[in-house]
Amino acid sequence: MKRKFLSKYIALIILCIMILSSCASRPAISESRVPENTSSALENSESSVQSSVISASENEDSSSSEVDSSSSQVETNENSSENTSTEEYTGDEWFLILANPWNKLPEGFQVKLTEIEYGYKFDERAAENIKQMLLDARKEGLSPMICSSYRSVKKQTELFNNQIQKYLNLGYSREDAEINAAKWVAIPGTSEHNTGLAADIVAVNYQLLDDSQENTKEQKWLMENCWKYGFILRYPKDKEEITGIHYEPWHYRYVGEKSAKEIFERKLCLEEYLEEIKEK
Ligand SMILES: [Zn+2]
Numbered sequence: 202m203k204r205k206f207l208s209k210y211i212a213l214i215i216l217c218i219m220i221l222s223s224c225a226s227r228p229a230i231s232e233s234r235v236p237e238n239t240s241s242a243l244e245n246s247e248s249s250v251q252s253s254v255i256s257a258s259e260n261e262d263s264s265s266s267e268v269d270s271s272s273s274q275v276e277t278n279e280n281s282s283e284n285t286s287t288e289e290y291t292g293d294e295w296f297l298i299l300a301n302p303w304n305k306l307p308e309g310f311q312v313k314l315t316e317i318e319y320g321y322k323f324d325e326r327a328a329e330n331i332k333q334m335l336l337d338a339r340k341e342g343l344s345p346m347i348c349s350s351y352r353s354v355k356k357q358t359e360l361f362n363n364q365i366q367k368y369l370n371l372g373y374s375r376e377d378a379e380i381n382a383a384k385w386v387a388i389p390g391t392s393e394h395n396t397g398l399a400a401d402i403v404a405v406n407y408q409l410l411d412d413s414q415e416n417t418k419e420q421k422w423l424m425e426n427c428w429k430y431g432f433i434l435r436y437p438k439d440k441e442e443i444t445g446i447h448y449e450p451w452h453y454r455y456v457g458e459k460s461a462k463e464i465f466e467r468k469l470c471l472e473e474y475l476e477e478i479k480e481k
Contacts, residue, residue: 292475296327296431296457298396299475302383302445305390312397314351321350324397327431327455331400334430338422344405345419348451352394361386384447393435398455415450423453428465431458440470 290297300306315325323331338345352360364386368378386392393399401410404417414420424434435454436446456464456471464474 289481290457290460290478292479294457296398296455297460297471297475298398299471300387300391300393300396301472302388302391306395310395312351314397317347317350317400319347321347321400322397323350323400324455327398330430330432330455331453334423334427334432335402337426337430338419341422343419343422345402345423346405346408347400348403348408348410349394349401350399351397352392354389354395357387357389357392357395361389384445387446393452393454399435400453401449401451402453403451410449410451412448412450420450424450427453428461429458431455431461433461433464433471435471437468437470440473443472444470 292299298306313325314322315328317323317328317331318335335345335347361382364382365375365378368381369375373381387394389395394401402419402423403410403414404419407414407417415424423432427433432453432455434450435452436444436449438448438450441447454471455461456474460474463469464471469477
């Protein structure tokens with residue numbers, strides 16, 4: 202009796218173990234773990250796809266309207282050429298020359314000029330850049346127009362004196378007239394227009410040099426795209442204390458592609474940028 206009972210009991214236990222082990226192993230393989238792993242793998246791959254989509258669209262935003270492939274090509278060309286020629290800028294490069302109320306151009310400063318269009322002249326080393334920028338803007342159906350580029354110091358003196366006269370006519374003292382004139386027209390020898398690297402560009406449909414210039418389609422395009430050609434909007438609205446010049450939504454300055462990109466992306470002005478690279 203005891204043996205029969207024992208053997209039945211053992212058979213029952215074995216049967217239970219078999220059933221239990223098949224129950225335990227099934228969900229572990231087919232239901233829970235595999236799908237979990239698959240779904241988490243999917244989630245991971247989705248999130249990485251998503252983040253690469255986001256970063257691609259961010260890039261699109263920063264490089265704006267132009268065709269993706271062409272703008273990234275510009276970037277890689279620029280990077281390869283910039284990186285091979287110079288590792289880091291020191292601020293002494295010809296295209297980073299600083300002319301502002303506190304920095305006169307060196308005595309005997311000379312620049313080789315070439316005509317861009319309609320008699321307007323520019324430093325020949327950056328002439329192609331400004332020509333290409335104007336060409337591309339016109340391809341977009343816009344009508345940018347240069348109204349000033351290189352100016353001799355003599356011409357600058359004339360403009361400066363005219364500006365002083367405007368304030369004198371308004372009843373300002375000589376000293377105040379000079380201080381205020383310098384906010385609009387650079388003191389001769391401190392103007393970027395003397396460098397041959399700056400141009401005032403307006404919309405054909407709106408040629409006034411005032412704040413409303415920023416509302417023209419031409420300025421909107423130029424402000425957004427000028428960095429691709431190595432240009433910056435030199436006198437931004439919120440940097441007047443640093444540049445010493447009133448907001449000028451028409452004055453573009455060539456600083457080289459690499460610097461222009463950084464200045465644009467980080468919303469710096471040239472003075473801030475130069476300060477940083479000199480500290481490095
Ligand atoms: Zn200007």
